[in-house]
Amino acid sequence: MGALTNAFNKMVGRVKQMIQTRDQLLLDVSHELRSPITRMKVALALLPEDENRAGMTADLNEMEAMITEMLELERLRDGRGIKVERQDLAMILRDVARSLDQKAPGIRLASVPNHLLLEVDGEKMRVVLRNLLENAIKYSLPDSSVIDVSVIQSDNWAVIRIRDDGPGVPQADLANLFEPFFRVDRSRSRKTGGYGLGLSICKRIMEAHGGRIEVENNSDRGVSFILTLPDNNPGNISSHLAG
Ligand code: ADP
Numbered sequence: 001m002g003a004l005t006n007a008f009n010k011m012v013g014r015v016k017q018m019i020q021t022r023d024q025l026l027l028d029v030s031h032e033l034r035s036p037i038t039r040m041k042v043a044l045a046l047l048p049e050d051e052n053r054a055g056m057t058a059d060l061n062e063m064e065a066m067i068t069e070m071l072e073l074e075r076l077r078d079g080r081g082i083k084v085e086r087q088d089l090a091m092i093l094r095d096v097a098r099s100l101d102q103k104a105p106g107i108r109l110a111s112v113p114n115h116l117l118l119e120v121d122g123e124k125m126r127v128v129l130r131n132l133l134e135n136a137i138k139y140s141l142p143d144s145s146v147i148d149v150s151v152i153q154s155d156n157w158a159v160i161r162i163r164d165d166g167p168g169v170p171q172a173d174l175a176n177l178f179e180p181f182f183r184v185d186r187s188r189s190r191k192t193g194g195y196g197l198g199l200s201i202c203k204r205i206m207e208a209h210g211g212r213i214e215v216e217n218n219s220d221r222g223v224s225f226i227l228t229l230p231d232n233n234p235g236n237i238s239s240h241l242a243g
Helices: 002-045 051-075 089-099 122-138 171-176 198-208
Strands: 085-088 107-113 117-120 147-154 157-163 212-217 223-230
Touching: 002 051, 051 198, 085 089, 085 122, 089 107, 089 117, 089 122, 089 147, 089 157, 107 122, 117 122, 117 223, 122 147, 122 157, 122 198, 122 223, 171 212, 198 212, 198 223
Parallel strands: 107 147
Antiparallel strands: 085 117, 147 157, 157 223, 212 223
């Protein structure tokens, strides 16, 4: 038993070290790529304007966006990189939903209180909500019903649920969804966008708040993302529902 425990502990240590090495490598590569990309952009700007230049500029912009996201992911490590203050998350939620409202299949804030005052980093929570709602829209099907957003308050937690009616996620992939660069459909196209970093950034942001993010397939169709945030002042929250 002792030998087994020992071996197991050693293995855990090695896995931890492997993950750290991988993360450090990602960070180093991201940093190193920044200067050559900037140089290439400058060089490209000096070339005559044509289709090639436009295509290369688009590619470079994409690489730059990806590197920015990777560095952002690192900045949020271990609960760092956020600045919390008292914010009305219900207002932020309505704001983000409104900005995406024109896109099918639409967003319904079914049971969201008028106010949800929490100690959060407003800008970072905006990133999380926008990511999840944009995904819900992006992965919706032509016959998908409206995306449903609801808030439940319990004891010392506020729980936000975003439910879509898209294709859902294969059960075996659910556990990997928050891993950097993970995509259910491995082939990335310009149309489906993303590099698979969005959800890992969401996870880091939620953890930095002392909260969490979970995902489950709905019993009928689509997935629900569940955000849980600590609520240290539950008595303060309005129980009135916005229409
Ligand atoms: P991406 O930029 O590729 O969308 P994300 O990190 O946001 O990256 O998501 C990772 C993967 O999770 C996506 O590529 C997609 O396969 C899957 N996914 C995310 N949201 C949904 C959703 N609402 N419905 C179905 N699949 C989803």
